[in-house]
Amino acid sequence: KKHLDADVIVHPETTPEVIEVADRVESTGGMLKYIKESDKKNFIIGTEIGILHRLKKENPQKQITAAFDRAICPNMKLIDLEKVLWSLEEEHIEIMVPADIASKAISAINRMIELK
Missing domain, CATH: 3.40.50.10800 (NadA-like)
Incomplete structure (x- = not known):
């Protein structure tokens, strides 16, 4: 109301x-x-x-x-800046993507990481 x-x-x-x-x-x-x-x-x-x-x-x-003030996604809360830094420094986490998906996603990924 x-x-x-x-x-x-x-x-x-x-x-x-x-x-x-x-x-x-x-x-x-x-x-x-x-x-x-x-x-x-x-x-x-x-x-x-x-x-x-x-x-x-x-x-x-x-x-x-x-709409609901306790709508918290537990998966989104698993990653913090410390874990991102660790992953980048150690190059420990590798994500494997099938080639057909990778070929479709590469331009979007390149735009996200492009330094201006």
């Missing part, structure tokens, strides 16, 4: 029942883009709460509320 004018945006990894009643289904990047470009001012976000800080920081003029 408090947010009747809000757009409800959920991540595609939420349950089918939640997706069915959402206004939009967006990836994390899609949420960031949609909220930034939207004329609407009120949003309810159904995804891992870690993204809320960034959404609010990048859109201070908009009201952004978590």
Whole structure:
């Protein structure tokens, strides 16, 4: 009742029942883009709460509320900066990707690591 004018945006990894009643289904990047470009001012976000800080920081003029304030993805919390540094320094963790997938992903990966 408090947010009747809000757009409800959920991540595609939420349950089918939640997706069915959402206004939009967006990836994390899609949420960031949609909220930034939207004329609407009120949003309810159904995804891992870690993204809320960034959404609010990048859109201070908009009201952004978590659908569930304890939505925490345990897999996202497994990696911290210390573990990333260790992995880079030790070159210990290797990820094997099938060639057909790698050939499709290489340009996106190169853009992500490109130094400007």
